[in-house]
Amino acid sequence: MLELAILGLLQEAPMHGYELRKELAAKLGAIRAAISYGSLYPTLRRLQAAGWITEAAETPATAEEVPALTSRRGRVVYTITAEGKERFAQLIAQAGPETYDDTGFGVHFAFFARTDQATRLRILEGRRRKIEERREGLRDVLGRAAERLDAYTLELQRHGLDACEREVRWLEELIANERSGRAPTVPQPGTAGGRREDNSPPPPGESRKERP
Amino acid sequence: MLELAILGLLQEAPMHGYELRKELAAKLGAIRAAISYGSLYPTLRRLQAAGWITEAAETPATAEEVPALTSRRGRVVYTITAEGKERFAQLIAQAGPETYDDTGFGVHFAFFARTDQATRLRILEGRRRKIEERREGLRDVLGRAAERLDAYTLELQRHGLDACEREVRWLEELIANERSGRAPTVPQPGTAGGRREDNSPPPPGESRKERP
DNA sequence: CGTGCGATGTATCGGTCCGATACATCGCGG
């Protein structure tokens, strides 16, 4: 999971560890707390050993036009390689069971802008199926085993059940949106004739197939 | 966390590993999937080594009256000790930072029936504080950094923000309930500190299922 | 009659990730 997230983020820009952690926290803030350095650095080394990323010590040699609002010390900047991009594409497209658990789904979803529509649909539906199963389990417990449990436990299950139902509805909406070929967001003002942001997933067209 | 959960469950009845896992899944189904055996068995051994629980191989000695709808094979039944109960009470009362993360809070909440009211209130408020912080972080990202993120990531944050707001409301309700002295139902005293036969009769709604 | 299959049951191993900790540099306010 961490591997996927790092590869995805480094595709947007080269970064050093600290920055990576912050961007990760911003992008995945909805699903998990900030990643631990105890995971981050070992993973970076693993990725580098595999050739997915390259490490470059920062060199202030030629003065860029960027004044570097952060100081340039002995930071280590990581850049994704061509192989890394391939690896990312492979990871994003193949869906295992871990793709549908809370964290796995969240990470995949966060990179939906780099995922083709068919895969998006597959993941959304897989997630929905999984949440529906959890929901059924909760309903079972609340129905059949309710008298064996105390009021607090019951209340916890009710809250969980509510969250499940809500997420299923959310997923339904996203799936419907996806099928209709539209991006998921709220209607932007001035949709008619505005400029296109290129960080939005492309509309229903299937012409996109770039090879970096 | 696992330690707390096991100690809590074994206080309701002695169990073997498989059963423990199922009960755990039923009790904590709202917050996490079933516990892995790769965690369960080593933890059981750790708890036994510490003296919190004792292990007893099942003896089919005078098993005439039991038809045993499940066979009595080499199952290992674990029973909590007096020291284990003390340990549980200590774990349930002391609140570290991990008490307020998703899993930690869920486990604590699931045993609220064995937690005194002051601790319940403290935990509820700590959790609320933590969720409020997450909520503010999400709002920040949605406000300040919205243009840096793609539509899917934004949608993820919105969904997360919604979940946060909902949970805060839920917590407020529980806190108000708690303050008004009226828990969802009758709590039971589970705090250790020596004998505890002085307080209340056993829980009213509880029906002990006899197992073969 | 047997044969395979799913539930019950105990157990280990490798790997991922976290939390605590250590250490060093920088800019800033007191």
Add this chain to the structure above:
DNA sequence: CCGCGATGTATCGGACCGATACATCGCACG
């Protein structure tokens, strides 16, 4: 000038997971 918080890299022990192995039992299906 000194501390302090942000920035930044790094390691270590431990918690937990997923896959796997293995054994027994009852039952359905041929």
